[in-house]
Amino acid sequence: MTTNLLDLDAAGLNEFFAHMGEKPFRAKQVLRWLHRFGESDFDAMTDIAKSLRVKLKDQACIVPPPMLSDKKSEDGTRKFLFDVGGGNAIETVFIPEVDRGTLCISTQAGCALDCAFCSTGKQGFNRNLTVAEIIGQLWQANKALGFDPKGERIISNVVLMGMGEPLANYDNVLLALRLMLDDNAYGLSRRRVTLSTSGIVPAMDRLSQDCSVALAVSLHAANDTLRDRLVPINRKYPLAELMAACRRYLPSAPRDFLTFEYIMLEGINDRDADAHELLRLTQDVPCKFNLIPFNPFPRSGFRRSSAERVRRFAEILMAAGVVTTTRRTRGDDIDAACGQLAGQVLDRSSRSTRAGKSIPVVETAL
Numbered sequence: 415m416t417t418n419l420l421d422l423d424a425a426g427l428n429e430f431f432a433h434m435g436e437k438p439f440r441a442k443q444v445l446r447w448l449h450r451f452g453e454s455d456f457d458a459m460t461d462i463a464k465s466l467r468v469k470l471k472d473q474a475c476i477v478p479p480p481m482l483s484d485k486k487s488e489d490g491t492r493k494f495l496f497d498v499g500g501g502n503a504i505e506t507v508f509i510p511e512v513d514r515g516t517l518c519i520s521t522q523a524g525c526a527l528d529c530a531f532c533s534t535g536k537q538g539f540n541r542n543l544t545v546a547e548i549i550g551q552l553w554q555a556n557k558a559l560g561f562d563p564k565g566e567r568i569i570s571n572v573v574l575m576g577m578g579e580p581l582a583n584y585d586n587v588l589l590a591l592r593l594m595l596d597d598n599a600y601g602l603s604r605r606r607v608t609l610s611t612s613g614i615v616p617a618m619d620r621l622s623q624d625c626s627v628a629l630a631v632s633l634h635a636a637n638d639t640l641r642d643r644l645v646p647i648n649r650k651y652p653l654a655e656l657m658a659a660c661r662r663y664l665p666s667a668p669r670d671f672l673t674f675e676y677i678m679l680e681g682i683n684d685r686d687a688d689a690h691e692l693l694r695l696t697q698d699v700p701c702k703f704n705l706i707p708f709n710p711f712p713r714s715g716f717r718r719s720s721a722e723r724v725r726r727f728a729e730i731l732m733a734a735g736v737v738t739t740t741r742r743t744r745g746d747d748i749d750a751a752c753g754q755l756a757g758q759v760l761d762r763s764s765r766s767t768r769a770g771k772s773i774p775v776v777e778t779a780l
């Protein structure tokens with residue numbers, strides 16, 4: 415059986431080469447070829463002895479998920495669709511901004527957590543993505559986007575905010591994160607990699623020990639009654655436990671605050687009183703808020719809060735001294751097409767009705 419080298423981080427590659435009777439520096443060389451230079455052809459790895467290249471071709475392969483489409487929006491946002499087999503596709507979105515380029519990647523095909531407002535959740539869970547499929551999104555997007563005129567990579571930041579709950583695919587996500595941070599691979603700093611979670615408390619604790627990248631927590635409600643309904647994992651890990659986990663995460667976090675994501679649902683969680691309750695809930699956690707106007711999809715049963723309501727909600731939070739940004743959806747002109755395409759692919763094998771998931775975003779301070 416051949417090993418897909420994109421499934422291995424530095425430690426895994428070391429082990430793989432040790433099994434072949436090779437020295438660790440060979441593993442490091444190959445790691446650099448794979449991730450720093452995006453090479454997929456063993457013959458191009460010119461500083462590796464020919465005899466070793468022959469052995470590698472026999473025992474290993476380099477296989478990222480195949481790209482099904484690459485759509486460019488008028489505002490520069492790009493949406494990639496990757497085939498992950500079995501009729502499933504995942505989406506990866508690149509969002510250019512003035513001072514950075516952010517890639518939003520997926521970690522699961524579907525999601526089991528079934529948040530009430532999320533189209534990925536409505537598709538049900540298909541499976542965890544492999545390390546090669548997770549890091550392969552960055553590998554492929556780097557290839558497609560390349561470098562700026564100064565020789566810097568266009569992709570400077572990664573957010574795990576696409577399809578799936580990253581902490582429900584812990585082991586594979588951890589290896590992919592390690593590759594993102596590895597100087598011989600992508601060399602991103604911990605503050606340039608953000609993991610978004612719906613709040614799987616024990617896995618947040620593990621992450622703080624194993625690889626404490628920037629953390630965004632999808633809060634969406636300030637009391638257990640509403641959060642139980644919107645984010646069902648709350649029934650297992652209620653708000654008091656979640657807030658305690660956030661406080662435990664902070665000492666190892668790359669910045670001295672966390673981000674709370676808060677979706678704006680008209681008439682559900684967007685009243686002045688909800689903002690005040692949110693402030694009370696989070697008063698002991700140094701944080702910033704990121705308000706996300708709801709992205710509607712068919713039969714969701716929710717409506718997006720008006721721009722005026724979002725502005726007022728943000729004002730209340732900011733008046734209390736908490737930095738608050740509002741997410742602006744970009745790439746609208748390609749969202750629909752790509753969302754539908756993912757839906758069509760997924761429909762063949764899952765209980766999906768339609769995948770209207772529109773991956774975010776750009777943040778604008780109000």
Ligand code: SAH
Pocket residue numbers: 531532533574575576577578579580610611612631632675677706707708709710711
């Ligand atoms: N599972 C993780 C990460 C993926 S979802 C999590 O829940 O955090 C990334 C973000 O998109 C989350 O904050 C999620 O709440 C938000 N989201 C999901 N469905 C949305 C929708 N229809 N409109 C706007 N944001 C949505």
Ligand code: SF4
Pocket residue numbers: 525526527528529532533534535536576577578579612632
């Ligand atoms: Fe899963 Fe996140 Fe969607 Fe909830 S919001 S169903 S955790 S992807």
